[in-house]
Amino acid sequence: MSVSAIRRLILVGLLISIGAALSIASPSFLTLDNLMTLLQEASLTGIVAIGFTLVLITAGIDMSIGAVIAITSMVCVNFISYTHLPAYVFIPIALAGGCLIGWVNGFFITYFKLPEFIVTLATRGILAGLALIAAVKDDQGFVKNVFIQDEVFLSFGETVGPVYIVTIVFFVLAFATQLFLKRTRAGTNVYATGANPTASRLSGINTDRTLIGVYMFSGFCAALASIFLSARMMTAMPDFGIGSEMDVIASVVIGGTPFTGGVGDIWGTVIGTLFLALIKNGILKLGLSPYIQPIVIGGIIVVTVIADVWYKGFAEKRATRIARQKQALAKEGV
Amino acid sequence: MSANSPLLLECKGIDKNYNGPMVLANVDFSLKRGEIHSLVGENGAGKSTLIKIITGVTNRNAGSIVFEGQSVPVEHNKIASERLGIAVIYQELSLIHGMSVAQNIFLTKEPLFAGLPIIDINKMNRLAQEMIDKYGFDLRATDIIDKLPIAQRQTVEILKALSNKASLMIMDEPTSSLTSTESAQLFKIIRLLKSEGITVVYISHRMEEVFDLSDRVTVLRDGKLVTVLEKEQISPAEIIRLMIGRALSEDESRHRMVKKEGEVVLEVEHLCCEGKLKDISFKVRQGEVLGFGGLVGSGRTELMRAIYGIDGFDSGRLTYLGKNYVPSVEKSIAGGYGFVPEERRLQGIMGGISIVGNIGVANLDAISNSAGFVSGTKEREKADKAISLLKVKPANPDVLVGNLSGGNQQKVVVGKWLIRDLKLLIVDEPTVGIDIGAKEEMYQTIERLACEGVAVIVVSSDLPELTRLSDRIIVLRKGQIIKEFAEGVVTEEDVLRAASGIVEGGTQ
Numbered sequence A: 001m002s003v004s005a006i007r008r009l010i011l012v013g014l015l016i017s018i019g020a021a022l023s024i025a026s027p028s029f030l031t032l033d034n035l036m037t038l039l040q041e042a043s044l045t046g047i048v049a050i051g052f053t054l055v056l057i058t059a060g061i062d063m064s065i066g067a068v069i070a071i072t073s074m075v076c077v078n079f080i081s082y083t084h085l086p087a088y089v090f091i092p093i094a095l096a097g098g099c100l101i102g103w104v105n106g107f108f109i110t111y112f113k114l115p116e117f118i119v120t121l122a123t124r125g126i127l128a129g130l131a132l133i134a135a136v137k138d139d140q141g142f143v144k145n146v147f148i149q150d151e152v153f154l155s156f157g158e159t160v161g162p163v164y165i166v167t168i169v170f171f172v173l174a175f176a177t178q179l180f181l182k183r184t185r186a187g188t189n190v191y192a193t194g195a196n197p198t199a200s201r202l203s204g205i206n207t208d209r210t211l212i213g214v215y216m217f218s219g220f221c222a223a224l225a226s227i228f229l230s231a232r233m234m235t236a237m238p239d240f241g242i243g244s245e246m247d248v249i250a251s252v253v254i255g256g257t258p259f260t261g262g263v264g265d266i267w268g269t270v271i272g273t274l275f276l277a278l279i280k281n282g283i284l285k286l287g288l289s290p291y292i293q294p295i296v297i298g299g300i301i302v303v304t305v306i307a308d309v310w311y312k313g314f315a316e317k318r319a320t321r322i323a324r325q326k327q328a329l330a331k332e333g334v
Numbered sequence B: 001m002s003a004n005s006p007l008l009l010e011c012k013g014i015d016k017n018y019n020g021p022m023v024l025a026n027v028d029f030s031l032k033r034g035e036i037h038s039l040v041g042e043n044g045a046g047k048s049t050l051i052k053i054i055t056g057v058t059n060r061n062a063g064s065i066v067f068e069g070q071s072v073p074v075e076h077n078k079i080a081s082e083r084l085g086i087a088v089i090y091q092e093l094s095l096i097h098g099m100s101v102a103q104n105i106f107l108t109k110e111p112l113f114a115g116l117p118i119i120d121i122n123k124m125n126r127l128a129q130e131m132i133d134k135y136g137f138d139l140r141a142t143d144i145i146d147k148l149p150i151a152q153r154q155t156v157e158i159l160k161a162l163s164n165k166a167s168l169m170i171m172d173e174p175t176s177s178l179t180s181t182e183s184a185q186l187f188k189i190i191r192l193l194k195s196e197g198i199t200v201v202y203i204s205h206r207m208e209e210v211f212d213l214s215d216r217v218t219v220l221r222d223g224k225l226v227t228v229l230e231k232e233q234i235s236p237a238e239i240i241r242l243m244i245g246r247a248l249s250e251d252e253s254r255h256r257m258v259k260k261e262g263e264v265v266l267e268v269e270h271l272c273c274e275g276k277l278k279d280i281s282f283k284v285r286q287g288e289v290l291g292f293g294g295l296v297g298s299g300r301t302e303l304m305r306a307i308y309g310i311d312g313f314d315s316g317r318l319t320y321l322g323k324n325y326v327p328s329v330e331k332s333i334a335g336g337y338g339f340v341p342e343e344r345r346l347q348g349i350m351g352g353i354s355i356v357g358n359i360g361v362a363n364l365d366a367i368s369n370s371a372g373f374v375s376g377t378k379e380r381e382k383a384d385k386a387i388s389l390l391k392v393k394p395a396n397p398d399v400l401v402g403n404l405s406g407g408n409q410q411k412v413v414v415g416k417w418l419i420r421d422l423k424l425l426i427v428d429e430p431t432v433g434i435d436i437g438a439k440e441e442m443y444q445t446i447e448r449l450a451c452e453g454v455a456v457i458v459v460s461s462d463l464p465e466l467t468r469l470s471d472r473i474i475v476l477r478k479g480q481i482i483k484e485f486a487e488g489v490v491t492e493e494d495v496l497r498a499a500s501g502i503v504e505g506g507t508q
Helices: A004-026 A033-057 A064-080 A087-111 A114-133 A151-157 A165-183 A187-195 A197-202 A206-235 A245-254 A266-285 A291-334 B047-055 B078-084 B101-105 B119-135 B150-163 B180-196 B206-211 B236-244 B301-307 B329-334 B344-349 B356-363 B375-389 B404-420 B436-451 B463-469 B492-499
Strands: B007-017 B022-032 B037-039 B062-067 B070-074 B086-089 B168-172 B199-203 B216-221 B222-230 B254-256 B263-271 B277-285 B289-293 B317-319 B337-340 B422-428 B455-459 B472-477 B478-484 B489-491
Touching: A004 A266, A004 A291, A033 A064, A033 A165, A033 A187, A033 A206, A033 A245, A033 A266, A064 A087, A064 A114, A064 A206, A064 A245, A087 A114, A087 A151, A087 A206, A151 A165, A151 A206, A165 A187, A165 A206, A165 A266, A187 A197, A206 B317, A245 A266, A245 A291, A266 A291, B007 B047, B022 B037, B022 B047, B022 B199, B022 B216, B037 B047, B037 B180, B047 B078, B047 B086, B047 B168, B047 B199, B070 B078, B078 B086, B086 B150, B101 B119, B101 B150, B101 B436, B119 B150, B150 B180, B150 B472, B180 B199, B180 B206, B199 B206, B206 B236, B206 B289, B216 B236, B222 B236, B263 B301, B277 B301, B277 B455, B277 B478, B289 B301, B289 B436, B289 B492, B301 B337, B301 B422, B301 B455, B329 B337, B337 B404, B344 B404, B356 B375, B356 B404, B375 B404, B404 B422, B404 B436, B422 B436, B436 B455, B436 B463, B455 B463, B463 B492, B472 B492, B478 B492, B489 B492
Parallel strands: B022 B222, B037 B199, B037 B216, B086 B168, B168 B199, B289 B455, B289 B472, B337 B422, B422 B455
Antiparallel strands: B007 B022, B007 B062, B062 B070, B216 B222, B254 B489, B263 B277, B263 B317, B472 B478
């Protein structure tokens, strides 16, 4: 069995055992309501994490995702407050806005050959500021909390049966992205670009186009999550999503996509997202202070990364040993 | 020239200079269909440049290229040349790690389900396996690249080129990191390619290979075409004579080993490191140049890193200047070691920093006071001293080292040790990528240091260099000492034979 398969199995095992432990510890954990809320939480992070996974596979990083969430929610609220355009007009505009931001990121990264981290950190700052400026203000200039009344928009926060729409969208998007990565040429190019950009270019892959596409997708995913978030909260705030990078990065890293590029997939990210949401939900259900959440998440990132590095070293040693034994055997055969 | 002309490629009057001396001057080069054509010449003769021009990695200054009857424009590029059917099998392989053999072969042209943008993985694996079986390679289409040995990765590169319908394959030193069995397999593949009508350009320093394989040989010297040898004219001695421009006299290929009587500076006993080094013992004396030969991957660099203290080892004992010594980089430097690493750009220099800074960083103890503040004047004095000792050009200590030529960069790397109280200098591949003049200076520096009583360890793949410099040569193979040449005359061939595992008639 491959390393990633074992890793995944361990995570699923942990997921089930932690879930079982929580069911015993807290009577309100194993209720349909709580599980659906948990899934809804996971889906919001997860949608962003899907886009982020692709960026990470190309060995890049996107720090602007949180700010994209903020600006997108502000775009929607402004449409709702000042225009009478229906939701099915401005939602596509908001999503296109997310793509545009991603395109800008990708353009600066590829055309000017700037480091991904710096570019996206800069766009993050700019967007976070723009979100505040774009926020609807009252007479004294304070940010006004606009309650969304547009029914089409609000319906994004609804459920189909017991399942939230966002959860359905998350799993559909995950499935489609996984298919894209593993079964299309463009998806293969994403891996190749991350694994070895020089070899990819020599093989005829347009790595710049691949990178720009990946950042656009990341922006799109963040904008999509923003719409579901606003619909659920029935309002939008200019600080929506700011700081959510932490959860997203944690989900992807726990899911087994490393920062080195060329490796990773969406199922890992899905499991990582569920894992993280479970931990967060568990902290609440056990009645612990929500303030310890970031501490726990930070701790989990460190432990995961250490385990990965340790296991990688172990696996490499084992591989060389096996190779040597094989060689020795081959020699005896001669 | 029509498409069915016997010539596949015809280059005429190729000139190239990289804003300086002519690297290629009026070179003609032609290839017949389905021949194995060797391109030989000493380092710096212009082989790589000619290949780069043909493949479009760099542009020519003058001359014409006709490939398959089509004229190739000056503004040529790698992707266009691949489309024409020119493939290069790189030494540093250009495969994508983490992907399977089939994925690598079909990268960017994966078979799709009819009418859908979805890759048909089964079909891709099947097609790849068919190709593999057709050529009789020992591979599976689903193997992940990372798990294959270098020789098999090379095979994947060849398959990738074949799937591109390449009619010309260029192999640059393909056997440099292969074992002799693997090389033999590669030769079989090359002959197979020839029988398929594919033209192979073969570049190698190993004359026997050139002799065995080639239908024709083009000899380059100092950027000029010397001659093209037809099959019946090819002999190793003749090629070497043409490459060097004179026959190699007996004393030039043979070197007498000299026994030095100085005090032992470093003694290594039974050094072992799991998977890398096995029971290595040797001594190096004051004023002695001890050469380490062996093929790439034989453990030479690992040994140097271990005795300098970069990597640990499992067991064994070091005695340095009569005392038991457990190496660590800090202690080694303080104790009088100098280390010139193999990869100059990666490990030797800090390109974005001036000569002063590069020299200063290895001599912080000498240029700073007890509070840890660095004295700019002292730093400069040290740099000036190193520059004048080694004649670094330009002799301006503020120049960024990255802007110097390879030879001068290497001088800076050596220079930072030279100004210390040096007792042992370890030099890994002293002259890779530096020009002939600078090479000679480097040799003189090493010889001078030895005369001054420094113990020098030289690791080199360049056999003439190794035999010329060394007073004694130890040859490693698969992490073990396989042979020591301590006295008498040693020829380059002796060293190569030992390194390849051919010892006294038998193969080991």
